[in-house]
Amino acid sequence: DQQVKQNSPSLSVQEGRISILNCDYTNSMFDYFLWYKKYPAEGPTFLISISSIKDKNEDGRFTVFLNKSAKHLSLHIVPSQPGDSAVYFCAASDPGGKLIFGQGTELSVKP
Amino acid sequence: DSGVTQTPKHLITATGQRVTLRCSPRSGDLSVYWYQQSLDQGLQFLIQYYNGEERAKGNILERFSAQQFPDLHSELNLSSLELGDSALYFCASSERASMNTEAFFGQGTRLTVV
Numbered sequence: 192d193q194q195v196k197q198n199s200p201s202l203s204v205q206e207g208r209i210s211i212l213n214c215d216y217t218n219s220m221f222d223y224f225l226w227y228k229k230y231p232a233e234g235p236t237f238l239i240s241i242s243s244i245k246d247k248n249e250d251g252r253f254t255v256f257l258n259k260s261a262k263h264l265s266l267h268i269v270p271s272q273p274g275d276s277a278v279y280f281c282a283a284s285d286p287g288g289k290l291i292f293g294q295g296t297e298l299s300v301k302p
Numbered sequence: 303d304s305g306v307t308q309t310p311k312h313l314i315t316a317t318g319q320r321v322t323l324r325c326s327p328r329s330g331d332l333s334v335y336w337y338q339q340s341l342d343q344g345l346q347f348l349i350q351y352y353n354g355e356e357r358a359k360g361n362i363l364e365r366f367s368a369q370q371f372p373d374l375h376s377e378l379n380l381s382s383l384e385l386g387d388s389a390l391y392f393c394a395s396s397e398r399a400s401m402n403t404e405a406f407f408g409q410g411t412r413l414t415v416v
Binding site for chain 2: 195222234237240287292293294
């Protein structure tokens with residue numbers, strides 16, 4: 192049972208445009224959401240997070256939006272840069288202390 | 303460099319064997335997490351230790367076990383290995399016990415079971 196789903200395995204965007212990565216979840220008890228970025232041959236690195244009591248969190252070019260009624264969150268990257276090309280993982284934390292990751296979306300930003 | 307060190311980077315072993323993966327967390331971090339990433343799979347949470355004690359358990363098989371030592375390094379033991387255990391195993395560490403906090407990942411150990 193996949194509680195956190197990233198339905199797009201890949202996304203290609205032109206440099207300078209907006210990248211939107213989507214994530215859906217099924218467990219309404221999730222209380223914290225995080226995005227991690229992963230380059231090849233490296234471990235994931237933390238990008239941005241949002242608490243379930245908020246609907247938006249912004250950090251520079253990165254903004255995460257949370258729609259609790261739809262059980263959906265999205266990561267916006269504006270403007271996209273070639274260095275943003277990586278696999279992006281969405282993760283959700285439940286009150287029991289487990290962090291559940293999605294399968295990842297591979298973002299390719301073309302010059 | 304995340305500050306989290308995992309050894310070895312690569313490991314090839316035969317079915318039925320036992321291996322130990324090692325993780326040194328970032329200086330000062332008390333929490334250590336283990337994750338498994340199989341082909342085309344997301345990161346599957348295995349287990350978390352905080353300051354030497356098991357804190358949370360995920361879908362960890364009974365053939366797998368872990369521990370965190372007094373110096374806070376951790377080991378993941380995988381026994382009676384099967385072909386399906388081939389995967390990338392990541393260790394991560396964080397300051398606090400909660401998984402809501404940013405965690406720092408090592409580069410992973412790629413295990414191949416033949």
